[in-house]
Amino acid sequence: MAATKTVVRDIGALQVLIGGLMVVPLLVSLLYREWYSALSFLIAAGITALAGGAAYKLCEDAPEPKRHHAMIVAALGWFATAAFGAIPFVIAAYITPPAVLESFVPAGANYQSSLLNFRNPIHAFFESMSGYTTTGLTMSVHEPSVGHGFLWYRSQMQWIGGAGMIVLSLAILRQPRGTAGLSLYQSEARSEQLRPSIAGTARAIWKIYVGVTALVAVYLAAATFLVQPGYGIENTLFDAINHAMTGQSTGGFSTLDDSIAGYDSYAMEVVHIPAMITGAISIPVYYGIVSERDIREFTRDSQVRVLFGLFVVGVVGLTAFLARWVGVPYSGDPVGYLGRVATSQAFRDGLFQFISAQTTTGWQTSAIGDWNNGAVMFIVFGAMLLGGAAGATVGGIKIIRGYVIARGISWEVTRVFLPEHAVDDLRIGEETSRADEANDEIRAAATFAFTYLLLLVLSLFLLLAVLPSDFTLADAIFEVATAQGTVGLSSGITGPGMPVIAEILFIFQMWVGRLEIIPVLVLLNSILRR
Secondary structure (H helix, E strand, O other): OHHHHHHHHHHHHHHHHHHHHOHHHHHHHHHOOOHHHHHHHHHHHHHHHHHHHHHHHHOOOOOOOOHHHHHHHHHHHHHHHHHHHOHHHHHHHHHOOHHHHHHHOOOOOOOOOHHHHHHOHHHHHHHHHHHHOOOOOOOOOOHHHHOHHHHHHHHHHHHHHHHOHHHHHHHHOOOOOOOHHHHHHHOOOOOOOOOOOHHHHHHHHHHHHHHHHHHHHHHHHHHHHHHOHHHOHHHHHHHHHHHHHHHHOOOOOOOOOOHHHHHOOHHHHHHHHHHHHHHHOOHHHHHHHHHHOOOOHHHHOHHHHHHHHHHHHHHHHHHHHHOOOOOOOEOOEOOOHHHHHHHHHHHHHHHHHHHHHHOOOOOOOOOHHHOOHHHHHHHHHHHHOOOOOOOOOOOOOOHHHHHHHHHHHHHHHHHOOOOOOOOOOEEEOOEEEOHHHHHHHHHHHHHHHHHHHHHHHHHHHHHHHHOOOOOOHHHHHHHHHHHHOOOOOOOOOOOOOOOHHHHHHHHHHHHHHHOOOHHHHHHHHHHHOO
16 A cells, blocks of 8 residues: 555655646747637646556555665656647647637648647647657657647657656655655656766766757757748747757757658758767767766767767668669660669668768658669668667667677677686776676666567557558558667558557557566556555
8 A cells, every 4th residue: 555655645746746747839829829628728737647647645654665666657657648748739729719720820821730630639748759759750740730839839848757756856846865766766667867866867868958959049040040041030939949959959840840851952952961960879978978078978988889880871771762763774774864863862861861860850851652662671780779879768679688689699709719817807887896796787788689679579569450451561561660669650551540459459569668678567557566
């Protein structure tokens, strides 16, 4: 009973925080005179904060969480947050008059407002889970048609989820005593400790996170002014702030129809590439640069070096798969002009989409459903499964685990040739580990990778059982990988018309993928043991 009260109290504290943060999109809605959206956020904020406050008050005297309690708080807390986060979508879908919904649709467009999709509560829950887990798969098929308030809300969800809701709560709300704070902090798949105290570490993470996001917003605004001076100051600032939030969180929601492709500009695609890369770099690296005042912290970090190496190899590989012609002349094109054009387009798509996949941001500029199977499989196994750096906001297995496993294989092979009494320590980046410590690191990384891939395979079988015959096996592999890796790119399967079982599967994968599986397994184990 005491354990239940502990979990309820901490989840309640999270919902008080989430309810309070709904005031921000409420103010944005008022700024743009979207009265019904503002009312939706007001009602939802009240429900969320009151429910959270009541839970917290009723269980205020509960003991501090132990490690397994913290895991359950993380699993149920993120699930509950996604559920409460869906409320504004549902309310707005029902109370907004048809004439107002029509006014959200851009002039000349021949579609309905995507807010109508959220009359289905599962679609609303999907959107909220995708937002908070920084996945980016969406039921807002035509994003501009949901209004500025909900565009901001979608970006805000991803931005909060990127650094972590429990981390935010530890920074400004609860400061548990003893090891309880550490347990809660680690439950959100974080291990780095930047300051002596967990509260200090949480504040340091959020200061760095806010600072980098602000710099990215300024960069995007300035670059957009230069590249598209006729875009308008208001649109430029709104897009820059939103894309800074979803880029730094590697979430990938966009304010535009068709994501970054909506700009219809190669230059704007290039402008947004740095905004993805900054989110895939570990926050402790930024902290090291600030605290040591040394930019060389970037090059010293093994994950950063591997990340940029993967970009080079991956972009070249994906471009090769995407190229239909390579400038080889034929009777209708004797100088190979069409081949050069095709190769140029392949490089354009390969550059942006590989980096988008590797950083798990999920901004999209190409119709991936039209790609050949080789290109689809290359981006899955070459980028989406691994993801970016641990300690960043990315999904996937993480570079450090892949690096540890690769170094471990090399180490095991090398040890065979060493003299019997030779020192066989393992060097990983700047750290050297003894044999027993190295074995523990390799075992932990390999166990997680195996569990991750096993869940991916099981999800694939379930998706294939319900998937319409229009889609290929490559499409199915791509979609389960993008959901579990919290990438957000889509081969065309995700949408309001997808099978309900597939939609529920993706919700589960996004939830499990963001929390790196273990907290959800702990929750399921605690339920089965009762």
